[in-house]
Amino acid sequence: MPRYRIVFMGSPDFAIPALQKLAKKHHICAVYTQPAKPAGRGMKPTPVPVATYTEDTGLALFSPQSLLADDVHQQLAAHKADLFVVVAYGLLLPKAVLELPRFGCINGHASLLPRWRGAAPIQRAIAAGDRQTGISAMLMDEGLDTGKLLARRACQIDDTETAGSLHDKLAALNAKLLDDVVMDIASLRAAATPQDDSQAIYAAKISSQEAEIDWSRDSAALDCHIRAFTPFPGAWCHGPKGRLRILRARPVAMERPQNAAAGSVVFVSKNALHLATGDGALAIEQLQPAGKKPMSVADFLNGQKLTNGQLFTAQAG
Structure with a gap:
């Protein structure tokens, strides 16, 4: 069973199950999250959920403002990772970062791509009345959720499903799919298939x-x-x-x-x-x-x- 060196990138609760599952089988070199954000009545800087979780694990934690600076590139290169695994990170990965790991960067996205690319796939799927959604694992490129597909797993959207309940269901499915994909990354990467851009629908960020x-x-x-x-x-x-x-x-x-x-x-x-x-x-x-x-x-x-x-x-x- 291969044991890879992985840099994990994610920020919200949705990403935590995947980090937990991957850490059981592989060496997590570092965890990257978005920086602390103002929250609560006092608008105090508050670490994102993945950062809070990581602090309790002893894993190396980094929260740069962006990944564009040369010193951040050098820091990422120093991890000598086989893979970067990205789940709802929230920051764009420039080409220089995408090219660092041996097997590239893979992303777990909460829709059956190319449907619902973008920030709010869970809410958009329910609002549109979709009966099915799922998780897509892709090999990342410079676009927004446009990379070649490594694997997909579908799940039903129940009649009473809320964004909250579907979030939890898909977070668990995402962890399982990424675990499987990482274990077979060499062969899946060779067989990755381009998305059909003509079928793409964008899931814009939600506003109140x-x-x-x-x-x-x-x-x-x-x-x-x-x-x-x-x-x-x-x-x-x-x-x-x-x-x-x-x-x-x-x-x-x-x-x-x-x-x-x-x-x-x-x-x-x-x-x-x-x-x-x-x-x-x-x-x-x-x-x-x-x-x-x-x-x-x-x-x-x-x-x-x-x-x-x-x-x-x-x-x-």
Whole structure:
């Protein structure tokens, strides 16, 4: 069984399972992450999750601002790595870095490339209503997720899948696939296949503004929208008492009343709340008013009286 010298590059929680798995079989020469980022109310510099994990392992940790400087290239070359393994690192690898390791740089990406290249493949797949996604291992080049494919593994997107649950599922699948790919890197590298660029779709970075709920959309699309933006940044709207996030909802089999405005209450009881959509209604199951913890719809309704016709809108007022 080959034991390779690996430089691992990754930053978020998604990358940790792959680092853990590779460290059991190979020599991790160094771990590279993005630098600490401002976080929390005080906006204090906070290490990214992979950095926090690495500090507890005793592995060598580096967090340069970029990989463009000559001294960083020299530092990377000094590791004499067989492979660089990259998972959601967040910094571009210039050509000089890509050419350093003997077997090149491989990347684990959370989609079935070339579909959903880019920063937010998990959220985009759910929002688009995709029934399947997966992990792609590629041999990196200078483009954004454009390298030759080494292997892919698919997984289903369940009807109730959120970005959070799919993130965890794909993180585990990514670790398994990269473990297999590294073990067979010599033969897989020789057989790597170019991506079909004509099939490429880009997964742009998520913004809080686009997570706003447009109740005029149909119920199925809104269901996908809410699940795609849960837990972050959270699909949101304004209720009678201010802004809130809808965390869980489901389409209900009912026709939208003819005079009901999109986003209006069409059914309310002690523990149920249905809001009108473009083609029917959504049953709201869990939500989070601003400044409060997530709560069931029953707990939410216990704190205020709603009547048919009241609006949950995109804008305050």
